[in-house]
Amino acid sequence: MPQKADKLLPIMTGQPVIPVLKIARAADAAPLARALAKGGLPAIEITLRTRDALDAIRIAAAEVPEAIIGAGTILSARQYDQAVDAGARFIVSPGTTQELLDAARASDTPLLPGAITPSEIMAAAEEGYALLKFFPAEQAGGAAFLKALSSPLAGVRFCPTGGITAANAASYLSLPNVICVGGSWVAPDELVDAGDWVAIEELARKAVAAAGA
Numbered sequence: 001m002p003q004k005a006d007k008l009l010p011i012m013t014g015q016p017v018i019p020v021l022k023i024a025r026a027a028d029a030a031p032l033a034r035a036l037a038k039g040g041l042p043a044i045e046i047t048l049r050t051r052d053a054l055d056a057i058r059i060a061a062a063e064v065p066e067a068i069i070g071a072g073t074i075l076s077a078r079q080y081d082q083a084v085d086a087g088a089r090f091i092v093s094p095g096t097t098q099e100l101l102d103a104a105r106a107s108d109t110p111l112l113p114g115a116i117t118p119s120e121i122m123a124a125a126e127e128g129y130a131l132l133k134f135f136p137a138e139q140a141g142g143a144a145f146l147k148a149l150s151s152p153l154a155g156v157r158f159c160p161t162g163g164i165t166a167a168n169a170a171s172y173l174s175l176p177n178v179i180c181v182g183g184s185w186v187a188p189d190e191l192v193d194a195g196d197w198v199a200i201e202e203l204a205r206k207a208v209a210a211a212g213a
């Protein structure tokens, strides 16, 4: 299958929340990945939205074997390849383009592409993608929107991301077509800047506990 779901699905089902990280200093990558893994969230998405992002992926992938490092905000085939070369084990994009689908087909590393509307979702499914990111989740219509898709588009499952917090994660995770959620709330900038890895580990632990409640 084009999506390589055998690699992607275990990552998505392995934890309720995938931390979405914007890492300004590559040196933060290893302690941050370690703290999140220790708190129960080994899979993390490091977004290519900072200059240090590729280095952050490289360092975390090399130094934190207990973590599963993914790359996010992938917008081009070039970024796809750079992220994989740096050690990313899954690739996340806010949308779905032919260029990314071609890059994914040529790679062993699976892609979680984004889609919102029924037509976008159906087009992705026609390409063999039944696991999708739903972004920006809250802004696009939130859990109510996703719930409405669950019966007509029952074969597709999502990782909603964007505007998800400790307060609303459960409303998504209770839906039949949601596997996990993505979010930055488990690693707030202030705590990363302060190097407060213990507090981040605790936020991860709370996110896991809340999902199971």
Ligand SMILES: O=C(O)C(=O)C[C@H](O)[C@H](O)COP(=O)(O)O
Binding pocket: 020, 047, 049, 072, 073, 074, 092, 093, 094, 135, 161, 162, 163, 164, 182, 183, 184, 185
């Ligand atoms: O860059 C991407 O590809 C994204 O996925 C954007 C993310 O959705 C947000 O950075 C996380 O959203 P918040 O949890 O609302 O902060």
